[in-house]
Amino acid sequence: MAKRKKKLEDIQQQVLEAAMKLYTEHGIEKTSIRNIAELIGYSPASVYFYFKNKAEIMFTLHLKGFKELKRRFDVLRSVKNPLERLKAMGRAYLQFSVEYPALYDLMFSSTYPMQHLEDADEAMWRQGEATFDALRQTVTDCVAAGHFAGHHTEALSFLIWSAVHGMVVLHQSGRSEKAQVEAYQDIVEMSYSEFERMLDRL
Amino acid sequence: MAKRKKKLEDIQQQVLEAAMKLYTEHGIEKTSIRNIAELIGYSPASVYFYFKNKAEIMFTLHLKGFKELKRRFDVLRSVKNPLERLKAMGRAYLQFSVEYPALYDLMFSSTYPMQHLEDADEAMWRQGEATFDALRQTVTDCVAAGHFAGHHTEALSFLIWSAVHGMVVLHQSGRSEKAQVEAYQDIVEMSYSEFERMLDRL
DNA sequence: TAAACTTTTTGAACAGTGTTTAGTTTTTAG
DNA sequence: CTAAAAACTAAACACTGTTCAAAAAGTTTA
Numbered sequence: 001m002a003k004r005k006k007k008l009e010d011i012q013q014q015v016l017e018a019a020m021k022l023y024t025e026h027g028i029e030k031t032s033i034r035n036i037a038e039l040i041g042y043s044p045a046s047v048y049f050y051f052k053n054k055a056e057i058m059f060t061l062h063l064k065g066f067k068e069l070k071r072r073f074d075v076l077r078s079v080k081n082p083l084e085r086l087k088a089m090g091r092a093y094l095q096f097s098v099e100y101p102a103l104y105d106l107m108f109s110s111t112y113p114m115q116h117l118e119d120a121d122e123a124m125w126r127q128g129e130a131t132f133d134a135l136r137q138t139v140t141d142c143v144a145a146g147h148f149a150g151h152h153t154e155a156l157s158f159l160i161w162s163a164v165h166g167m168v169v170l171h172q173s174g175r176s177e178k179a180q181v182e183a184y185q186d187i188v189e190m191s192y193s194e195f196e197r198m199l200d201r202l
Numbered sequence: 203m204a205k206r207k208k209k210l211e212d213i214q215q216q217v218l219e220a221a222m223k224l225y226t227e228h229g230i231e232k233t234s235i236r237n238i239a240e241l242i243g244y245s246p247a248s249v250y251f252y253f254k255n256k257a258e259i260m261f262t263l264h265l266k267g268f269k270e271l272k273r274r275f276d277v278l279r280s281v282k283n284p285l286e287r288l289k290a291m292g293r294a295y296l297q298f299s300v301e302y303p304a305l306y307d308l309m310f311s312s313t314y315p316m317q318h319l320e321d322a323d324e325a326m327w328r329q330g331e332a333t334f335d336a337l338r339q340t341v342t343d344c345v346a347a348g349h350f351a352g353h354h355t356e357a358l359s360f361l362i363w364s365a366v367h368g369m370v371v372l373h374q375s376g377r378s379e380k381a382q383v384e385a386y387q388d389i390v391e392m393s394y395s396e397f398e399r400m401l402d403r404l
Numbered sequence: 405t406a407a408a409c410t411t412t413t414t415g416a417a418c419a420g421t422g423t424t425t426a427g428t429t430t431t432t433a434g
Numbered sequence: 435c436t437a438a439a440a441a442c443t444a445a446a447c448a449c450t451g452t453t454c455a456a457a458a459a460g461t462t463t464a
Contacts, residue, residue, distance in 0.1 A: 210441095246443090247443055251440090251441065251442070
């Protein structure tokens with residue numbers, strides 16, 4: 001009976017891996033239940049024995065992204081200077097988006113995982129909340145250390161998230177290149193440096 | 203022969219209006235060629251007589267958004283103080299995103315219009331470029347007036363775009379609420395105020 | 405072992421999508 | 435009035451997510 005469960009989880013894992021492979025290599029349009037099924041040697045209907053629907057598959061996938069991002073943020077807790085930690089978090093966030101663009105899209109843009117939250121009647125997005133908490137806490141630490149005087153912590157935290165997220169999505173949607181934002185190698189890198197300098201002056 | 207052209211453009215217009223109506227009222231998933239066709243009393247195949255494909259319809263639609271956004275930016279040219287103009291542009295941008303969320307998505311997030319650019323072998327996204335130009339010019343004016351000393355104009359411009367765009371998409375994707383970013387009425391408004399204060403200190 | 409029961413798997417279908425093609429109808433020009 | 439051009443459509447193709455009844459496989463009980 002333990003083996004049963006093992007096998008079930010095993011195939012769930014296979015589904016997730018196939019979905020991830022299709023998603024990263026060929027995008028959302030090729031990540032179909034039929035393609036997933038074919039990749040693991042099952043019929044399309046079988047996929048629905050292991051997952052409620054496609055939204056749940058994508059939701060489960062996006063959780064893996066948050067696990068990795070959290071891991072990276074956790075490493076940065078060793079950075080004692082809160083302002084330096086905040087800047088390092090931003091860089092880690094950008095780095096993550098470059099290494100896992102598909103996963104990033106699932107975590108912060110795609111409607112699929114959010115759709116699952118509504119299917120499951122979950123009012124909250126725990127992973128997003130936890131990640132924002134990490135940011136908010138670091139901003140709070142900065143304030144305690146005398147930075148950002150007169151600024152509203154919550155609003156400033158959201159602004160910081162927005163700025164970095166905005167760079168990522170403009171870049172990933174192809175808009176920054178198509179709008180000729182760069183005669184420069186990496187506009188995102190340069191803009192983030194500008195952002196760090198802004199934070200220094202607050 | 204002028205009447206011919208008139209009628210052709212007339213039906214193109216009808217297609218666009220139907221598409222816009224479906225998109226704003228029921229989202230992308232209900233904005234199908236079949237639904238558009240039904241709304242204007244034509245067969246689905248007829249739509250392809252007036253537009254190459256769905257990407258072209260969405261592209262044409264997103265142009266209307268840029269026309270309106272440009273109109274709003276043009277009004278702000280009367281604001282002589284460049285820093286004030288920059289801040290007003292940001293507010294106008296946010297205001298636009300609130301009034302036309304569907305159009306905003308088409309302009310800055312959806313892959314459909316960008317897909318058309320690739321279909322049409324257009325290396326450039328003229329509307330995005332023109333809009334970014336307006337922002338870049340205003341930042342340049344700010345620099346000329348002694349602001350943002352030591353900052354890189356291009357990178358700073360991209361950062362400003364990113365910050366405001368990031369607020370909009372986090373808000374519109376439902377992520378900000380689901381991540382409990384607000385026990386506050388309007389986190390976007392508050393964050394933008396923080397942003398203005400940041401600009402003042404540069 | 406045989407029957408009963410449960411878990412797992414699937415073929416087939418439903419309702420939908422974007423798009424193409426061949427053929428028909430309508431309109432215009434000579 | 436006829437020939438050419440323009441406008442329009444039915445039907446199909448190849449997909450999509452999803453459901454359901456039935457079949458197959460595995461497990462437990464008598």
